[in-house]
Amino acid sequence: MNDTAVKYELSRSLGIIRIDNPPVNALSHKVRAGIMQSLEQARTDDSQLLLILCAGRTFIAGADITEFGKPPQAPSLPDVIIALENFSKPVAVALHGTALGGGLELAMACHYRAALPGTRLGLPEVKLGLLPGAGGTQRLPRLVGPELALEMISGGAPISAKKALESGLVDQILDGELEPAAIRWAQTLLAESAPVRPTGERPVPTPAQADFLDRHLQKTARKHRGQPAPGYIAELVKLSLSASLEDGLKRERECFLACKASPQSAALRHVFFAERATGKLPDIPADTPLRPTRRVAVIGAGTMGGGIAMCFASAGIPVTLVETTREYLDKGLEKIRQNYANSVKRGRFTAEAVAGWLDNIQGTLDYDDLADVDLVIEAVFENMAVKQEVFGKLDAACKPGCILATNTSYLDVNAIAAATSRPADVIGAHFFSPANVMKLLEVVRAEKTAPDVVQTFMKLARTIGKIPVAVGVCHGFVGNRMLRAYARQAQLLLLEGATPTQIDQAMENWGMAMGPLAVGDLAGLDIGYRSRRDQGIESRSVLESALADTLVEMDRLGQKSGAGYYRYDPDTRARQADPEVEQLLRDIAAEWQVPQREIGEEEIVDRLILALVNEGAAILQEGIAARPSDVDIVYINGYGFPSWRGGPMFHADSLGLDAVIARLRELRELTGDESWEPAPLLQELAVAGDSLGSLNSRG
Numbered sequence: 001m002n003d004t005a006v007k008y009e010l011s012r013s014l015g016i017i018r019i020d021n022p023p024v025n026a027l028s029h030k031v032r033a034g035i036m037q038s039l040e041q042a043r044t045d046d047s048q049l050l051l052i053l054c055a056g057r058t059f060i061a062g063a064d065i066t067e068f069g070k071p072p073q074a075p076s077l078p079d080v081i082i083a084l085e086n087f088s089k090p091v092a093v094a095l096h097g098t099a100l101g102g103g104l105e106l107a108m109a110c111h112y113r114a115a116l117p118g119t120r121l122g123l124p125e126v127k128l129g130l131l132p133g134a135g136g137t138q139r140l141p142r143l144v145g146p147e148l149a150l151e152m153i154s155g156g157a158p159i160s161a162k163k164a165l166e167s168g169l170v171d172q173i174l175d176g177e178l179e180p181a182a183i184r185w186a187q188t189l190l191a192e193s194a195p196v197r198p199t200g201e202r203p204v205p206t207p208a209q210a211d212f213l214d215r216h217l218q219k220t221a222r223k224h225r226g227q228p229a230p231g232y233i234a235e236l237v238k239l240s241l242s243a244s245l246e247d248g249l250k251r252e253r254e255c256f257l258a259c260k261a262s263p264q265s266a267a268l269r270h271v272f273f274a275e276r277a278t279g280k281l282p283d284i285p286a287d288t289p290l291r292p293t294r295r296v297a298v299i300g301a302g303t304m305g306g307g308i309a310m311c312f313a314s315a316g317i318p319v320t321l322v323e324t325t326r327e328y329l330d331k332g333l334e335k336i337r338q339n340y341a342n343s344v345k346r347g348r349f350t351a352e353a354v355a356g357w358l359d360n361i362q363g364t365l366d367y368d369d370l371a372d373v374d375l376v377i378e379a380v381f382e383n384m385a386v387k388q389e390v391f392g393k394l395d396a397a398c399k400p401g402c403i404l405a406t407n408t409s410y411l412d413v414n415a416i417a418a419a420t421s422r423p424a425d426v427i428g429a430h431f432f433s434p435a436n437v438m439k440l441l442e443v444v445r446a447e448k449t450a451p452d453v454v455q456t457f458m459k460l461a462r463t464i465g466k467i468p469v470a471v472g473v474c475h476g477f478v479g480n481r482m483l484r485a486y487a488r489q490a491q492l493l494l495l496e497g498a499t500p501t502q503i504d505q506a507m508e509n510w511g512m513a514m515g516p517l518a519v520g521d522l523a524g525l526d527i528g529y530r531s532r533r534d535q536g537i538e539s540r541s542v543l544e545s546a547l548a549d550t551l552v553e554m555d556r557l558g559q560k561s562g563a564g565y566y567r568y569d570p571d572t573r574a575r576q577a578d579p580e581v582e583q584l585l586r587d588i589a590a591e592w593q594v595p596q597r598e599i600g601e602e603e604i605v606d607r608l609i610l611a612l613v614n615e616g617a618a619i620l621q622e623g624i625a626a627r628p629s630d631v632d633i634v635y636i637n638g639y640g641f642p643s644w645r646g647g648p649m650f651h652a653d654s655l656g657l658d659a660v661i662a663r664l665r666e667l668r669e670l671t672g673d674e675s676w677e678p679a680p681l682l683q684e685l686a687v688a689g690d691s692l693g694s695l696n697s698r699g
């Protein structure tokens with residue numbers, strides 16, 4: 001028997017199949033085999049109806065992703081699902097938690113479905129570069145119609161139990177505890193002599209709009225570029241309208257296998273596990289006792305401080321927001337109210353939820369109000385002297401053991417910690433803007449930060465919905481340090497003859513959410529300008545910032561001033577190439593004696609992406625990040641790197657480290673720039689025949 005993953009029990013006329021495969025009841029081999037064995041038993045016993053349910057926190061959350069790279073083991077999921085659909089006695093399934101991927105596909109092949117009210121139902125395979133490979137593309141259209149099916153399968157987002165009931169995906173919402181409620185429901189079905197009802201025999205409802213597929217393809221073209229799965233999904237939903245179930249399933253299997261073997265899916269599966277691995281710190285035991293974080297304070301009610309306060313308030317944690325003047329405080333609180341009101345307008349949250357969250361935020365001008373808080377996050381101006389002054393005050397105001405965090409993008413957290421008498425309690429928290437939306441959080445471990453402070457902060461970050469990545473102290477930590485190397489190449493390429501449009505388009509075609517110069521214009525060129533002056537770099541004294549400095553001094557600050565690297569249409573904000581910038585580039589290149597030439601898309605991509613790779617490798621060697629997959633997560637979640645390429649480090653492995661090193665050397669030859677010297681870590685790994693990925697298993 002398959003240990004305890006699946007148990008079958010006959011309770012009078014009801015055959016109950018219980019699945020218990022923690023943590024998420026994934027459809028591992030033992031579960032598939034267990035279901036088949038249960039069906040064998042039920043075939044000949046006195047059961048008249050079967051009921052499937054799951055133990056633990058959730059119904060089946062999908063196929064077991066860890067099995068994807070391994071040789072398949074029978075029975076396959078499609079075989080199990082066909083066996084359920086064709087079973088001679090009616091099969092009912094009760095859902096709770098999340099019914100995802102193969103889990104929902106299995107449920108769709110059962111004859112009756114019910115769910116607890118909080119259940120989320122979805123086919124998220126597209127997020128793993130896949131498509132539902134066990135009938136989902138053919139059965140979902142039969143149950144909910146082709147439009148909603150297409151939206152669910154190609155978007156990957158789950159729907160609520162309420163929507164599932166309205167759309168016909170489930171027949172019933174259960175009331176109360178899962179098992180007794182499910183048994184009551186199954187007994188009603190028995191009493192009604194509910195017949196076998198195979199989903200595959202139902203026709204697909206006619207779509208309300210005949211051109212729904214074309215509209216969908218148009219709407220999602222940009223989001224889905226570079227990935228094969230969404231195209232197949234559209235094809236398969238279309239096929240469900242005309243093909244038999246059998247033919248539909250056959251084509252679905254072919255497409256699924258093609259996706260499973262695609263580099264995009266390998267990359268997205270890497271990202272799935274990488275995202276979950278960031279919290280596992282190699283040198284801090286997982287069971288380290290945590291400090292309490294019941295009350296939080298945020299210093300500074302500006303854009304960052306307000307956004308950070310919202311993160312805690314929305315997670316139900318009371319926040320005290322501290323400002324220096326009543327005017328700033330009122331302005332900050334008003335901005336928070338507006339942000340929340342906008343999210344209600346957009347339908348993201350309900351007005352009641354938001355009202356409760358707003359009540360979690362209290363403003364003050366007085367540091368004495370911080371005496372009881374467990375954690376403070378300072379989010380004042382990015383300036384060492386200002387931050388050190390705030391930390392001196394926090395040291396005096398906060399109770400012993402209170403965690404003192406600084407929200408900084410670049411500054412030395414050791415120096416900030418040194419402004420207190422308790423550097424072990426000080427940690428860096430690099431939030432990304434807008435802080436209430438962006439998921440990435442770099443958690444900066446300073447030299448003296450205590451392990452329990454790190455562990456507490458990492459856990460808390462998950463509580464407020466962030467993906468935390470632990471990083472060490474260096475200028476710009478992981479993300480901004482890599483960005484600097486990347487942006488530097490963009491600037492050098494401009495002077496060597498590429499235009500802003502060429503560079504941005506090359507990078508966007510490659511998959512970046514936005515090209516580097518468009519990003520600069522969006523963020524505001526004055527930010528970098530000020531930061532360079534703060535670092536004591538004189539304006540236009542450095543080749544790679546000569547253009548940016550000149551633009552700012554011409555009042556071309558980016559989108560906000562209507563012009564930067566581009567000119568912006570005042571109404572549509574559409575970017576337009578600007579001949580004035582191209583002339584400026586020629587002038588600066590002449591002044592710095594940089595020879596100009598035609599530059600192709602491939603060189604642009606190689607230079608920007610390999611700059612990330614080389615810098616990422618240096619960061620790893622210095623121990624600033626614990627593992628390559630952490631670097632990938634930073635760059636994907638903070639900087640618009642395409643997740644279907646797996647992140648810069650994963651991408652380097654997929655190119656092969658020998659090829660990466662060879663290209664770095666070519667670029668050094670071509671440009672004479674010593675920064676192309678391959679990072680020693682890359683060379684060591686290549687010599688040993690290893691990959692960056694081999695370092696992911698540490699810790």
Ligand code: CAA
Pocket residue numbers: 023024026058061062063064065066077098100101102103105124125128130131132133134273276277
């Ligand atoms: N296979 C294997 N392991 C899985 C898994 C899966 N489908 N889903 C989750 N896990 C593991 C996670 O890696 C994690 O392991 P560790 O604790 O060792 O890190 C553990 O289960 C808990 O997962 P989370 O930390 O994500 O827990 P959560 O409560 O935050 O979220 C969840 C739970 C919503 C189910 C989330 O894990 C999730 O979205 N899982 C993936 C769902 C999915 O993509 N399913 C489709 C699979 S592909 C498929 O089914 C193809 C097909 O058609 C045949």
